Amino acid sequence: MTKIFVVGSYAESLINFRGELLKLLVNKGFTVVACAPDASDKVLQKLKDIGVAYRDVSLDRTSINPLKDIHSFLSLISLFLKEKPDYCLFYTIKPVIFGSLAAKVAGVPNRFSIITGLGYLFIDPTKKGSWIKRIVNVLYRAALKRNARVFFQNPDDCQVFIQERIISNQHPFSILNGSGVDLTLFSQKRLSHRAPVFLLIARLLADKGVNEYVEAARLIKEKYSQARFQLLGWIDSNPAAISQATLESWIKEGIIEYLGKKEDVRPALEMCSVYVLPSYREGMPRTVLEAMAMGRAIITTDVPGCRETVEEGQNGFLVPPQDSKQLAEAMEKFILQQDLAERMGKHSRRIAEAKYDVHQVNEMIITGMKLQKD
Numbered sequence: 001m002t003k004i005f006v007v008g009s010y011a012e013s014l015i016n017f018r019g020e021l022l023k024l025l026v027n028k029g030f031t032v033v034a035c036a037p038d039a040s041d042k043v044l045q046k047l048k049d050i051g052v053a054y055r056d057v058s059l060d061r062t063s064i065n066p067l068k069d070i071h072s073f074l075s076l077i078s079l080f081l082k083e084k085p086d087y088c089l090f091y092t093i094k095p096v097i098f099g100s101l102a103a104k105v106a107g108v109p110n111r112f113s114i115i116t117g118l119g120y121l122f123i124d125p126t127k128k129g130s131w132i133k134r135i136v137n138v139l140y141r142a143a144l145k146r147n148a149r150v151f152f153q154n155p156d157d158c159q160v161f162i163q164e165r166i167i168s169n170q171h172p173f174s175i176l177n178g179s180g181v182d183l184t185l186f187s188q189k190r191l192s193h194r195a196p197v198f199l200l201i202a203r204l205l206a207d208k209g210v211n212e213y214v215e216a217a218r219l220i221k222e223k224y225s226q227a228r229f230q231l232l233g234w235i236d237s238n239p240a241a242i243s244q245a246t247l248e249s250w251i252k253e254g255i256i257e258y259l260g261k262k263e264d265v266r267p268a269l270e271m272c273s274v275y276v277l278p279s280y281r282e283g284m285p286r287t288v289l290e291a292m293a294m295g296r297a298i299i300t301t302d303v304p305g306c307r308e309t310v311e312e313g314q315n316g317f318l319v320p321p322q323d324s325k326q327l328a329e330a331m332e333k334f335i336l337q338q339d340l341a342e343r344m345g346k347h348s349r350r351i352a353e354a355k356y357d358v359h360q361v362n363e364m365i366i367t368g369m370k371l372q373k374d
Contacts, residue, residue: 001029001030001032001084002031002086002087002371003030003031003032003033003083003084003085003369004025004031004032004033004085004086004087004088004089004243005033005034005055005080005083005085005087005088005089005108005152006018006021006022006025006032006033006034006035006088006089007035007036007057007070007076007088007089007090007091007095007099008035008090008091008092009033009036009061009092009093009094009095010036010037010061010096011036011037011039011040011043011061011103012040012043012093012147012229013036013039013092014034014036014039014043014047015043015046015047016286017048017091017286018034018091018177018179019155020362021180021359021362021365022034022047022050022052022359024362024363024366025366025371026050026051026052026357028366028371030258030289030371032051032052032055033052033053033055033083033085034047034052034054034055035054035055035056035057035079035095036051036056036057036059036293037056037057037058037059037060038110039054039056039058040165048296050124051210052115055079056084056220057072057075057076057079058072058075058099059072059095059105059223060072060093060094061092061093061094063141069094069098069227072076072094072098073098073101073102074102075211076102076103076106077101077102077105078107078123079102079211080102080103080106080107080108080334081106081107083111084108085108085111085113086108086109087108087109087227087350087371088100088103088108088110088111088112088116089109089112089113089114089365089369090112090113090150091113091115092116093119093136096113096114096115096140096144097110097136097139097140097143097211098142099113099143099206100113100144100146100147101139101142101143101146103146103222104146104201106245110148110285110369111146111147111148112147112148112149112150112151112330112368112369113143113144113147113151113236114150114151114152114176114365115147115150115151115152115153115157115158115161115283116153116179116283117153117229117281117282117283117305118160118190118281118283118304120285121162125133131354134224137164137166140161140166140191141165141166142166144161144166144167144171144266145167145171147172148172148369149172149174149368150167150171150172150173150174150367151173151174151175151365151368152173152174152175152176153175153176153177153178153179153284153305154175154178154283154284154304154305154308155175155283155303156167156304157283157304157305158173158175158277161345164232172235172368174364174365174368175326176284176364176365177284177308177356177360177361178283178285178286178305178356178361178362179284179286179291179358179361180290180318180356180357180358180359180360180361181286181289181290181292181293181352181356181357182293182325182355182358183293183352183353183356185266185288185295186266186269186293186294187293187368188293188294188295188346189269189270189294190295191269191273191342191345192270193273193344195227195228195273195335195338196227196273196274196331196334196335196341197228197229197230197271197272197273197274197333198217198227198228198229198230198272198273198274198276198331199229199230199231199268199269199272199274199275199276199291199297200213200229200230200231200232200275200276200277200278201232201233201265201268201269201275201277202232202239202277202279202287203233203234203235203236203285204231204233204234204235204236204239204241204242204247205236205237205240205241205242205277206214206240206241206242207240207279207280207281208233208277208278208279208280209277209278209279209280209301209322210233210242210334211242211277211324212278212321212322212324212327213229213231213276213278213324213327214231214244214250214256215275215324216278216324216325216327216330216331217229217255217327217328217331218246218253218255218326219324220328220331220332223332224332225333227331227335227345228257229255229256229257230254230256230257230258230259230271230272231250231257231258231259232259232260232261232262232268233261234261235247245260265287265290266290266294269290269291269294269296270294272291272296273296273297273334273341273342273345274296274297274298274299274316274331274334274341275287275288275291275292275296275298275299275326276298276299276300276327277298277299277301277306277319278299278300278301278319278322278324278327278330279301279303279305279306279321280301280321280322281301281303281305281306281321282301282303282304282305282306282343282347283305284305284308284309284311285300285305285306288300288306288309289356290307290349292309292315292348292349292352292356293348293349293352293356294340294349295345295346296345296348296349296350297315297334297340297341297345298310298315298316298317298344298348299316299317299319299327299362300316300318300319301318301319301320301321301328302318302319302320302321303321306318311347311351314344314347315344315345315347315348315351316344316348317330317333332359338349
């Protein structure tokens with residue numbers, strides 16, 4: 001029986017982002033093994049329920065310690081030599097780089113990667129010529145050269161990889177509509193109130209636009225004290241993380257309603273009327289797709305990965321990145337036009353149905369991997 005490994009750097013993403021893909025692979029008769037570090041009991045049970053085995057892998061997604069990365073690389077080689085998968089599918093930077101190279105060394109015949117975004121090394125202009133970015137480019141080049149196909153979540157990221165000569169324009173690649181969204185699980189919901197409630201769901205990182213969201217909220221509240229701004233997420237170990245003290249100061253100031261971290265974001269999306277993501281760059285933001293599926297208007301930035309989700313003036317508005325003033329101006333439109341959120345939200349749902357159905361995205365992946373029923 002054909003054995004397929006799916007390898008990520010964050011165990012919860014195996015369910016939240018790849019769960020439907022894992023189910024599809026199992027239903028097609030493949031032996032499926034999911035790999036990530038430190039899976040919780042809840043994740044392990046969910047994987048077991050859908051018939052997927054789990055292997056713990058040593059991957060620290062935020063560390064730049066070369067000794068840790070060498071250990072990760074060697075442990076992946078050992079795992080692949082022992083398990084002998086027929087196919088490997090990697091996503092996020094360290095699995096893509098170290099997993100692809102390890103799979104090549106171990107003789108895995110079919111290797112594929114999903115580029116889910118480019119990260120702060122590609123976003124921050126001060127990192128453009130840095131030694132660490134040059135090393136990352138070399139590693140990406142070596143890893144992806146040994147992939148049968150590379151999947152991108154937006155065309156801009158693909159062009160960056162070609163321009164940086166990480167892949168050639170002759171290398172097989174596919175452009176996916178993100179990771180897709182389950183249109184049944186995230187079903188359309190009517191707005192429960194007329195006054196707009198704005199919501200941002202994100203890891204609390206600077207490059208998610210959290211600071212700009214809060215500053216825009218501050219500007220709006222100076223004119224419209226009744227406006228509500230909610231923030232759902234958690235503080236990450238990433239270098240760009242917002243500090244706990246900063247978060248507490250926002251809460252104390254009364255600018256935001258902090259909702260903490262939630263396993264199920266649907267109640268928060270149902271309560272909001274406008275979803276906001278002022279990110280600096282994305283692969284394809286899953287939270288925006290979920291908000292669209294539930295019939296919510298969108299404000300996001302005119303950057304790769306985000307701009308693809310908005311038809312300007314139809315289901316939302318695009319604003320420049322790192323511009324809290326223009327973000328506030330877009331927010332104000334929903335306060336001044338009370339029917340705008342409902343009208344745009346309906347159009348969001350139509351776009352989600354046409355482009356972002358998770359089942360369509362997963363079929364593209366399986367087709368690109370040339371997988372047939374076992």
